[in-house]
Structure formats: C-alpha cells, structure tokens
Amino acid sequence: MTKVTPISGFPEFLPSDRIVELQFLDTIRETFELHGFASIETRAVEPVERLSNQGEDADKEIYGVRRLAAGADDDGPGLGLHFDLTVPFARYVLEHAGKLAFPFRRYQIQKVWRGERPQEGRYREFTQADIDIVDSGELPNHYEVELPLVIADALSRLPVPEFVVKVNNRKIPEGFYRGLGLDDVTTVLRIVDKIDKIGPDKVVERLVEAGATDKQARLAVQLADLSSTDTSFVEKVRALGVEHETLDEGLEQLSQVMAAAAEHAPGLLMADLRIARGLDYYTGAVYEIYLVGQESFGSVGGGGRYDALASDGKTTYPGVGISIGVSRLVHRLVSQGLVKGSRSTPTAVLIALNNEDDRAEAMRTAAQLRQRGIPVEVAPAAAKFGKQIKFADRRGIPFVWFSTGNGSEVKDIRSGEQVPADPATWTPPTDDVRPQIVTTAQENS
Structure with missing residues (x-):
C-alpha cells in the first residue's frame, strides 16, 4: 500500500478548526456586504504573460498549468494559477466594463497559489478575502481612507488580537529617491522592501552595489525608519532635506488619509514609510495589516492603490484594494491556541x-x-x-x-x-x- 505523505505548503484543517475558518469567512463576507461590496468570482487561471512582471519574484512564484497529455513539441504553459486576486480582477473589469456600474465595489474570497518556500504563515495554496473599488477614468482619494476602515470593521467582529494597519504612499519613496538623484526607483524600492529581513546595514550595502552613493543609501534607509500615528511624519520627512514634486504629492495624499482616519478610527492607522509592497502595480497608498506584538510574523493582509493595472488603451480604470490573508490569520490563531471550534461537527x-x-x-x-x-x-x-x-x-x-x-x-x-x-x-x-x-x-x- 502506498504511504500517504503530506505536501508542505498546502494546509488542511481538521473539522473543528475548519469551523473557525468558515465562521471567519462568513463574518468577513457579511461585513463586506454591509459596506455595499458585491461578490464576484474569477477563474483560477490567467495568461502567464498577464501574471508576469508584477514584481521581482512574480515569475518564480507562478504555477504554470499544462495538460499531462500535451505533446513534447507543445509550447510551455500559457496559463498560470493566479497568485493574488487583484490581477484577475483587473482583467475582469476590462472584460465586463460595459456591464458594470462605476465606481464598482467588489469583494472576492478565493484560493490563490504561490510558489513560496513553505514556512509558518507562508503557504503555496491559501484563501484571501479582497475588497476593491474601481472607477472609470479617475478615482477619488477618499476611497484610500474607506477601505482600511472596512477591513477594521470586519476584523473587529472577529476574535482577533489587537491589530494595526500600517500605511504609506508609493509616491513618497518614489519622489524621495528621485529627489536624491536615484532614478531606478523600482530597484531601490525592492532593496529597501527587504529591510525587515536583512537589516538596514545590508540594505545600505546593496543600494551602494546597485549604484547609489553611501549618503544616498543612508538617506533612503532613514526615510524607511520614519513612522507616526498622526501627520507628524511630514515634518520628519522634510527634515531630511530632500525635495521633489512627486514627494510633495505623496506627503499631501498620505496626510489626508491619516487625518481622516484619526477622525473615524483613532489609532487604527499608522503612517509607516517602510511599507512598500513588493508588487509593481501599486501607485499610491499601500497598506500592511499587522497583529500588534507579533510583527515578526509578518502582515496578515495588505493592499494599495493601482492607477494603471486595468486599461484598454482608451479608458483606464484606477482602483484601490485591500485583502485579509484568511488562511494565514486563522492558522496563526489556531496554532497559538487562541481560537477553536466549540465542536467538530455542525450537529446539535x-x-x-x-x-x-x-x-x-x-x-x-x-x-x-x-x-x-x-x-x-x-x-x-x-x-x-x-x-x-x-x-x-x-x-x-x-x-x-x-x-x-x-x-x-x-x-x-x-x-x-x-x-x-x-x-x-x-x-x-x-x-x-x-x-x-x-x-x-x-x-x-
């Protein structure tokens, strides 16, 4: 008899823990609908070309799909399993734009697949719960405030420990780097985004290897070290002495987000200029959700604004979205013994x-x-x-x-x-x- 061995990175719950996950999903869904988001589901596969080029590791993480019966002379996989829900959603908007009413508010709860190196909280197959708002032509900035408030409402209805939504604006590092004379913004962002993994000294070293001067590299690291729970981050950035019009625009937009959040949900948002997000399509606000005191575990959700991900050449559909990593969050709470199902069956x-x-x-x-x-x-x-x-x-x-x-x-x-x-x-x-x-x-x- 063939021995059954588990495949790492593909988590499976026992019935009592699955009950916890289902109740999380039900609560999240109900909250999203309370805020007027409509449900959609997209196919599991997208053209590899569409999935590629969305970040440094995107090509490495995509699972290709190919028929077992494909001939030896057939081309490689033209389809890949989606690694997030934003890229397929952008395609969905383009495909169905004539039948959608804008601004379009959607939520989507589905499995995604990534070629991760399995470890705690990192899975190859997991469930995400996303909300996005997309408009035709222009998207008002007030949606950048609304989305983290919706996520906070959903999480506050669940037995989740204290959490914080850290927020930045991609225009701030972009304008800051350009003001320093570093024009390869993408490379700098990717290196600085690794600061939590490799530390500031190693980031400085890699930036210098990529062509920055020591002073430029150290200022980039100083920017990433700034944070505040109010708008005081603006003065801290100004004190570094760098000027650029894109930087000014990003500081103003993030200030608006922080000021509005302070009114509606004091203490929920933290401006953290280290937050960058690894995907290339983000252009404005970017978010990461952390459990307070467990930041070393990494984020349990995130997202941001994207202005050019969905465009048919004539019309652009800018959007902003944020997601909860449901599998990541539930597994963390279950493994810590913080939550469990009251029984292993629905039977009463x-x-x-x-x-x-x-x-x-x-x-x-x-x-x-x-x-x-x-x-x-x-x-x-x-x-x-x-x-x-x-x-x-x-x-x-x-x-x-x-x-x-x-x-x-x-x-x-x-x-x-x-x-x-x-x-x-x-x-x-x-x-x-x-x-x-x-x-x-x-x-x-």
Missing part, C-alpha cells in the same frame, strides 16, 4: 436508537427538527445509551434525543438535565444551534 442533536426497528421513526423526528433549522443526525447504530452518549460527547454534540416509554425526551449531556421534548416545538439555546468559536479567554472565564 443526536437521535439515539433503542434498536434498529426505531430508525424510521428517528429519521422522521430528525426531519421535523431540521425543518426548523436544527442540525441533527441519527445515531449510526443501536447500542447502549451510555455508548451513544459517549459518541455524541466525543464530537461535541450537546444534545441527545431519546424515545422513552413516556414519550420523547432530550438530554443536555453537559449538564445532565433531561426534559420532555416535542420535535414540533423544541429548540436548543441559540448558541447551541450552530458551532461557535471558542477563545482562550472564554475557556478561562
């Missing part, structure tokens, strides 16, 4: 059997309960009641239904209370109808 009631002859009646009782939205299953086999109760207990099923000489009775196996019950009217407590997310705090209370 197990109908016990006196003997196999009672199965038909038990199924009729189950149907009555299900008609009123109560998840039910009938015991797999007739056995001693103690054994059937143990079966329910192992799976976290809170209630067991019995047929007795006095009629139907239901037992809460947690408390031991057993009471008469009519399948046409009996209902469990609301919190027991469906599995719940249990947090560490709840268990200890």
Whole structure:
C-alpha cells in the first residue's frame, strides 16, 4: 500500500478548526456586504504573460498549468494559477466594463497559489478575502481612507488580537529617491522592501552595489525608519532635506488619509514609510495589516492603490484594494491556541436508537427538527445509551434525543438535565444551534 505523505505548503484543517475558518469567512463576507461590496468570482487561471512582471519574484512564484497529455513539441504553459486576486480582477473589469456600474465595489474570497518556500504563515495554496473599488477614468482619494476602515470593521467582529494597519504612499519613496538623484526607483524600492529581513546595514550595502552613493543609501534607509500615528511624519520627512514634486504629492495624499482616519478610527492607522509592497502595480497608498506584538510574523493582509493595472488603451480604470490573508490569520490563531471550534461537527442533536426497528421513526423526528433549522443526525447504530452518549460527547454534540416509554425526551449531556421534548416545538439555546468559536479567554472565564 502506498504511504500517504503530506505536501508542505498546502494546509488542511481538521473539522473543528475548519469551523473557525468558515465562521471567519462568513463574518468577513457579511461585513463586506454591509459596506455595499458585491461578490464576484474569477477563474483560477490567467495568461502567464498577464501574471508576469508584477514584481521581482512574480515569475518564480507562478504555477504554470499544462495538460499531462500535451505533446513534447507543445509550447510551455500559457496559463498560470493566479497568485493574488487583484490581477484577475483587473482583467475582469476590462472584460465586463460595459456591464458594470462605476465606481464598482467588489469583494472576492478565493484560493490563490504561490510558489513560496513553505514556512509558518507562508503557504503555496491559501484563501484571501479582497475588497476593491474601481472607477472609470479617475478615482477619488477618499476611497484610500474607506477601505482600511472596512477591513477594521470586519476584523473587529472577529476574535482577533489587537491589530494595526500600517500605511504609506508609493509616491513618497518614489519622489524621495528621485529627489536624491536615484532614478531606478523600482530597484531601490525592492532593496529597501527587504529591510525587515536583512537589516538596514545590508540594505545600505546593496543600494551602494546597485549604484547609489553611501549618503544616498543612508538617506533612503532613514526615510524607511520614519513612522507616526498622526501627520507628524511630514515634518520628519522634510527634515531630511530632500525635495521633489512627486514627494510633495505623496506627503499631501498620505496626510489626508491619516487625518481622516484619526477622525473615524483613532489609532487604527499608522503612517509607516517602510511599507512598500513588493508588487509593481501599486501607485499610491499601500497598506500592511499587522497583529500588534507579533510583527515578526509578518502582515496578515495588505493592499494599495493601482492607477494603471486595468486599461484598454482608451479608458483606464484606477482602483484601490485591500485583502485579509484568511488562511494565514486563522492558522496563526489556531496554532497559538487562541481560537477553536466549540465542536467538530455542525450537529446539535443526536437521535439515539433503542434498536434498529426505531430508525424510521428517528429519521422522521430528525426531519421535523431540521425543518426548523436544527442540525441533527441519527445515531449510526443501536447500542447502549451510555455508548451513544459517549459518541455524541466525543464530537461535541450537546444534545441527545431519546424515545422513552413516556414519550420523547432530550438530554443536555453537559449538564445532565433531561426534559420532555416535542420535535414540533423544541429548540436548543441559540448558541447551541450552530458551532461557535471558542477563545482562550472564554475557556478561562
């Protein structure tokens, strides 16, 4: 018999943890819809040409798709699995622009695939939850404030530790580098974006290797070290003595975002001029979401503004989007023991059997309960009641239904209370109808 071995980077949840993930997804979806975002789903594959050139490592991370029966003379894969949801969304907008009403607000919750080196929080297959707003021609800057507020609303409805949304504007580093005389902005951005991984001294060294002077490199690193929870970052940037019109534009736009966020969600946003995002299509605001005190784990979401990703040559559709890395976030919380499902099955009631002859009646009782939205299953086999109760207990099923000489009775196996019950009217407590997310705090209370 062939031994089954796991494939790293493709996480699979056990049922109780999958319940946590599903409730996260349901809450996120409901919140997005409360804010007026419409759901779409795009195909899993896009032309490799469209997926490529979106960042330094994009080509390395794309999984190509090819038929196993393809001939030896066939070209290589022309299709690739999407590595994010923004690139396929931009294609979707172009393809369906004539049928969409702009500004178009969409959310999308799907799997994505990346050729990552698997490690904690880094997966080859994972679920993302994205929201984007795209307009035709021009996109007002106020959407750059709205999106992190929507994400904050979604996360605040979940059992998530304290978090912060760090924000920058790509025009700030671009204008700053150009003001320094560094015109290869893309290369500088990519090197500076590695500052958390390799440290500031190594970044300076690599910038000098790429053609910067020592002074230029050190100023670039000083810029990345600036942050604030208000608009004071502007004065800090000005103090570095670099001038450029693109820098001025970026500082003004980020100031507007920070000022508006301070009014609507004080403390939510932090201006952090180290944030760059590795993908090339971002042109304005860029975001990273971090769990406070767990920044070394990396971000659990992010996004930004893109002005030229969707264009048909006549009309450009600028957009801004932000995503939650659902798999990354849930796995982190589950692995730390912070959350778990209250049971491993949706079932709230197990109908016990006196003997196999009672199965038909038990199924009729189950149907009555299900008609009123109560998840039910009938015991797999007739056995001693103690054994059937143990079966329910192992799976976290809170209630067991019995047929007795006095009629139907239901037992809460947690408390031991057993009471008469009519399948046409009996209902469990609301919190027991469906599995719940249990947090560490709840268990200890």
